Amino acid sequence: MARQIPLDSAGRADDPERDRARDDGTHEIAPDLAYRRLAIVNVVFVGAPGAGDRTGSDRPNSDRQWVLIDAGVMGTAGLIAKAAAERFGPDSRPAAIVMTHGHFDHVGALEELAERWDAPVYAHGLEHPYLDGSASYPPPDPSVGGGLMSLMAPLYPRGPVNVGGRLRRLPEDGSVPGMPGWRWLATPGHSPGHVSFWRAADRSLIAGDAFITTRQESAYAVAVQDPEMHGPPMYYTTDWQKARDSVVLLAGLEPDLVVTGHGPAMRGSGMRTALHELARDFDRIAVPDHGTYVDAPARAEDGSAYRPP
Ligand SMILES: [Zn+2]
Numbered sequence: 001m002a003r004q005i006p007l008d009s010a011g012r013a014d015d016p017e018r019d020r021a022r023d024d025g026t027h028e029i030a031p032d033l034a035y036r037r038l039a040i041v042n043v044v045f046v047g048a049p050g051a052g053d054r055t056g057s058d059r060p061n062s063d064r065q066w067v068l069i070d071a072g073v074m075g076t077a078g079l080i081a082k083a084a085a086e087r088f089g090p091d092s093r094p095a096a097i098v099m100t101h102g103h104f105d106h107v108g109a110l111e112e113l114a115e116r117w118d119a120p121v122y123a124h125g126l127e128h129p130y131l132d133g134s135a136s137y138p139p140p141d142p143s144v145g146g147g148l149m150s151l152m153a154p155l156y157p158r159g160p161v162n163v164g165g166r167l168r169r170l171p172e173d174g175s176v177p178g179m180p181g182w183r184w185l186a187t188p189g190h191s192p193g194h195v196s197f198w199r200a201a202d203r204s205l206i207a208g209d210a211f212i213t214t215r216q217e218s219a220y221a222v223a224v225q226d227p228e229m230h231g232p233p234m235y236y237t238t239d240w241q242k243a244r245d246s247v248v249l250l251a252g253l254e255p256d257l258v259v260t261g262h263g264p265a266m267r268g269s270g271m272r273t274a275l276h277e278l279a280r281d282f283d284r285i286a287v288p289d290h291g292t293y294v295d296a297p298a299r300a301e302d303g304s305a306y307r308p309p
Pocket residue numbers: 101103190209233236
């Protein structure tokens with residue numbers, strides 16, 4: 001059985017007292033970096049508080065100053081928009097919504113928010129088929145955490161997501177629209193076009209589901225959110241070799257701060273040591289002993305990662 005690595009709560013990157021004082025529903029982990037937990041998943045806000053979008057009669061061209069990373073589960077558009085309004089200013093709109101990947105728990109409010117904010121949606125080209133209505137992911141593997149999958153069924157989207165008209169590719173040069181100082185990195189495995197975001201200046205990493213910081217396979221652990229260094233959520237990971245290479249890449253960055261798709265943001269040497277352990281011993285720690293995609297990965301290269309919608 002795969003086993004994960006417990007993390008000391010002292011390494012949590014958020015400050016509950018400061019968060020309570022700010023009272024905007026987010027955890028702030030750097031002056032221009034905050035995340036909000038929505039049921040089972042995190043969304044990340046990148047940009048300085050009060051950034052606004054500076055659009056007005058004196059500034060006819062939109063000059064939007066912040067970015068939303070990922071878009072939560074179904075029914076959370078209002079909560080995400082409210083947190084954004086409190087953090088960046090009423091009616092403030094993002095320069096872009098940028099996706100780590102397109103799994104259902106990251107796109108639940110995507111169509112509604114993209115429309116409401118009239119914002120472009122950026123994702124890796126290999127995720128586009130899942131975001132323009134042309135393909136579905138391979139089905140989750142119930143043998144590696146199926147119990148929670150059925151519990152989460154009410155959160156599933158009603159049909160394939162389609163933001164086709166607003167969908168853009170992440171720039172080839174590694175830059176991230178609306179996020180100066182950040183680079184995107186291809187971190188496939190959990191999904192074909194999964195990406196992470198890295199800011200070298202303060203060694204901040206937004207890792208999506210390349211690895212996560214809580215146990216996502218049991219309902220109890222998801223509720224309690226005890227921090228642990230954990231491989232990508234098992235039931236949805238379709239190429240474990242690539243997933244391992246991605247964790248090796250991210251550990252090699254020596255991040256000081258990580259915020260992932262699931263679990264609390266963590267910082268410091270304890271987190272880093274655990275991340276290196278996960279990279280070094282990935283097959284034993286993160287990979288299930290048996291599973292549909294352990295034996296037969298679903299890949300972009302042969303088309304097996306794209307199923308009819
Ligand atoms: Zn995922």
